Amino acid sequence: MLEASLPRLRDERPLFVGLRRLRRNPVTLSGLVIVLVVALLAVFAPLIAPYGPQQGNAAATLQSPSWSHPFGTDSIGFDIFTRTIYGGRLDLLIAFGAVGIALAVGCAFGAIAGFFGRVVDEVVMRLMDMLSAFPSFILALGVVAALGPSLPNLIFAIALVNVPVYARLLRARVLTVREAQYVRAATALGLPRLRVLLVHVLPNSWAPIFVQSTLQAGYAILEAAGLSFIGLGIRVPRAEWGVMINSGLQYIVSGQWWITFFPGTAIALTVMGFNLIGDGLQDVLDPRRR
Amino acid sequence: MSDAILQVDDLVKEYRVRVGGRRAVLHAVDGVSFEIARGETVALVGESGSGKSTTALCILRLEEPTRGRVRFDGEEVTGRSAASLRPLRRRVQIVFQDPTESLNPRRSVGDTLREPIEWHHLAEGAAARARVGELLELVGLQPGHARRYPHQLSGGQRQRVCIARALATNPSLVLLDEPTSALDVSVQAQILNLLNELQREIDLTYLFITHDLGVVRHLADRVLVMYAGQIVEAAPTATLFERPLHPYTRALLDSVPVDSPSERRLRAVPKGEPYSPLDPAPGCRFAGRCPWAAEECEAPVELAPAADGHLVRCTGWFSRRVPEPRREAIAS
């Protein structure tokens, strides 16, 4: 009745399928490349940067881009190029850190609310409602203002603001996946509820989370830059894109455009990179799409 | 009585719903009682709204019954905590209708089959993997299929995997909810033959839920016909097909399309739609569509014996208003 020996099929473990699809998806790939480049530059900053991030040079202030200073210098003589690369460290750290924490906490809440339902669901979601009642920037502002502007507080504030997003997203997915026939089958087999949640429900609920995360990473950078810009985040003289934009603002009028331009472009490029990844990720992650 | 592997007593499942702004109670299963003997194949037949699938889910407590009692092999299934059901779940299994939806798309066939084996502590590691290979061969697949993912298999193969999964824990009773409805005709035949063979090889009892009378004729020893949440007729298969008593059973049999153009016949096409019992009237629920309906049908009616092993829920039958079924209406 059947083939004598099974033909060797391609490896169809979800990870490998995802990677294969990735190769074919130019949008996601380009986003990945951008983010990777920014990340690599940030990680290897000490090796790449020609100067120190806080190495001032009173003799070379406000210099336009040249061979010795590819992105120019600012009013203290800091090399913009160096600071842009180093700024990536902080901003990426904030992005990954804040999103990571928000994801972990938010998903835990969302999964529990969606899976166990009823009272648990109500309690958790009202909590989330309270958090999301505030406009995100204002909430982050409030937290940082209350706790003091430091890097950990900044990450905490941005994470807090994003927790409800993940909670809601995952809860919605879990509610749907929970009704799937294969979840019912798992229950019929006598598997304990926790296992059903962890092994069957959650892995099939991740996909929108990943997509959302990439977009959130972009927002996180904008929020961090925004907060730093108004002085509540990273402070001068540390290198961070928002800070740099702030310090360069007054010089735009007098023609020294490069002080804000390069960090601004860095933000735009990085956020775009994340967005591009997010765009194509949905397709890449779904094992059923052929 | 003592050889009954499943006993269902007065099973009731109600859903509270809102219909057009009004609150109502949907009586999906409304007092179903029956027994299945070891080794039997019993078919639960009905159309949409009959409650047949809900009955199966309630037996397994995948839906919680509103009232009623279910006993498996003498042990209580209802009236105990969900957690304490786990050892029972090893012995009663279910195969669902849609094999694609019933398999986790992210797990390989091997993972899916090993899960129940390991979780019920039947085998571990290499022994478990060997058992997976055995199961695959049992359902007509090859051990190499363990590495495949559901989307790499055809519909028929997926259903075989679902059957293998149901058999992984060596159950004594298997519920099958329309196991072949989602499959092509030629594949249906393969799966039905497989189910037949398995029953002979392994000593299984089947409760088949289906609307396909051909399948019933082919596989079942006994048939329970359900309409609007109640059993309206119960009889051994051959008897039901040769002498259907309940007007609904007759309509059902008469609705089956012919096997070949030469058998085309004039038929009284049943009128109306299958009944979904929302706050049903106390009397017979088929009366609105029944050619022999009368005033006495408004009174509640119970399932009663019409002949040896043949039960029917019809006032008109016992009061002689409903005549003997005509032979030529059913192919013999």
Add this chain to the structure above:
Amino acid sequence: MTAEPLLQVRGLATWFETPRGIAKVLDGLDLDVGRGEIVGLVGESGSGKSVTAYSVVRLVRPPGSVVAGRVLFEGRDLLSLPEGQMRHVRGKEISMIFQDPRGYLDPVARVGNVLNEIYRTHEQASRKEAKARALELLRAVGLPAPERVYRAYPHELSGGMAQRAMIALALACSPKLLIADEPTTALDVTIQIQIVRLLAELRTQLDLSILLITHNLSVVAEVCDRVAVMYAGEVVENGAAREIFESPRHPYTVGLLRARPRIGTVEEKLADIPGRVPDLLELPAGCRFHPRCFLADDRCRHEAPGLRPLMPDHVSRCHYAERVQEDAA
């Protein structure tokens, strides 16, 4: 069949682009539907029967496209019409009904409104005329309370009622050909027979031709005049319904007929067809059915059979069509 067929499909080829290559779902299909005839197009999944229907009315969307062939409807080739004219054909000359009526009806539109709209699009009619026609149609399809259905939304209707409503929609402008794609598959048995009989009646009353697409051979046996059996994108047998059922001339048809669990006879073991439907991107060489065929030999493995006439009006795509009857035992 002396009169010219209403629909003549010749050499229809519809191909789909997939990441793995081009799937030639249809590759040279011939099919006829006569006036007032009910033709059954039977096949399992992957046979291409639905694609055939969509190709005829030019509703095939990318990644699929009709690449070759002629679809002659009353002598006119539909495939060469500009889209504007094709729109006039759809709904007015050729209509379609589908498997799940509630999935194809606009959930926020009342049935009556949709009926009116269709009627008034193709005919110049006033609202009153359209409404009268709508109610007449709803009655004609056997709905007991046409006024209620007229005002109803699709989700308020049961499966059977919705299918009747869909048939009414399809008949609004008195088409000559109705294409029914699995119209009863999603319905209960007792409703299925009602719909099937309704289609037969409508054929007689309105001199309507029907192309009935289904995988259910019994439904075909119930109402069809002629049957075309499809396998892997090709018609493998075509003839009068009685002929096909009583003396099938293709091993696949034989297999399908015997694989049905029937009420009339009880066999110990159902005759199944071993193997499964081929992947359209990796079709077997020679006859597409040969890996599963009880008659296959070397010739079948290398030479693809063409559609041969065996008797007037009965064709089969099999080298050994004459032997099918004896060997089928």
